[in-house]
Amino acid sequence: MIVKLGLSVLLVSSALLATADMNKWLRPSEVPQPKDNKLTKERIELGKLLYFDVRLSGNEKVSCATCHHPKRGWTDLVPVSKAVGAGRGPRNSPTVLNTVYLRKLFWDGRAKSLEQQALGPIKADVEMNMPLDVLIPKLQKIQGYVTLFNKAYPNEGGITNKTLAKAIASFERTVVSTKAPFDAFAMGNKKAISKKAIKGYELFIGKAHCADCHDKFNFTDGSFHNIGLKDGDLQGKDLGRYNLKRRATWYGVFKTPTLRDITKSAPYFHDGSVKTLTEAATICASGGRYKNGVKNKSTYIEDRHLTQTEISQVVAFMKTLTGPDMKLEIPTKFPQ
């Protein structure tokens, strides 16, 4: 009787997996690139130098990599980042990983491209605190950078706000996830992940409804939701995308993050308030940290009635989305 039941469960699981569209989880064949900033070796290398160069900050102690470091999941592993001056920014550092696949950047989606995003943190007083009208003349006095910019962007006016943004964006376009155990599973190797993780995958695309938002190769559809992390009407708190425009559907919403390499980028959510994947999965699958009285709470966030065992299975699956670090030589010498 037990053997028959076990076989039945196995057959149902196989059928579920066989009918699931595994192709949508596979890496796109090309990395998106804008027509006016196609990737070249010169642009990527220049962008990498700029990304790691602390001279781009007001106090010359902070670079893009300080808050988005390759050895720290392309974030900084703290709830909210420390600014150049006193105090901390209001939000968790989002990972740079796979941002090339996103149409909106930052937690509130205010940038429409990596080029639009690149200069924001440099200028922001809660981040690198370096005005561009100070930075550009500074870079123009560094002959090494003048030469590199002319090679990467010939006939584009040398070092300008635009070419600076394009170069940093070019490097960011190369920051992509490597092959994770789940990828081998999606390509047909059914032993690539554990049975527990397989069960977690079935819940992920089924009962738990995680895939409603964490969809396709990048495990995010880039959508914006208020998942009930804060209670009430958020007065005096971070209103997310609503700060861009007072649209009712944007009240308290933030972008769905990728789950690629998710074990490397704790803590989680826009405020960095969640330390573990178990807690994160529980919040999303139980109707939010606050269930009632949350203004504009997403209808995607409902109590899915998962057991603790099922939560642990989902977490086991999420862990299979982490692959090895991408190969990267971090620069130690910078243009003079």
Next chain:
Amino acid sequence: MKKIAMMLFIAGALSATLSAKNWVIDQKGKTFIPSKLTVHVGDTITFKNSDPFAHNAYTDDESNEFDVGMQPTGKETKMTVNAKESFNIECAIHPNMLLEVTVE
């Protein structure tokens, strides 16, 4: 003469109303189907949510500005094209959704 002018005006208005078309856009698979549309002033666009989760449709174009708000699964909403100015419609939840509307 005035009566003839009035009759011609009414006939014209009636003709425009009768010839106005209703276009149906499906929100399915987190896309607008079709993703491009050519319409005329006075036409209406019906948004039908066929996905198992909520969507939205809005445009910031000043001449045709609208926002349907949260649109649950199965719900239909409608907007009227008021001005001869092409515009884009997006979903406030899913930034990858884009409907390009050309107004002729």
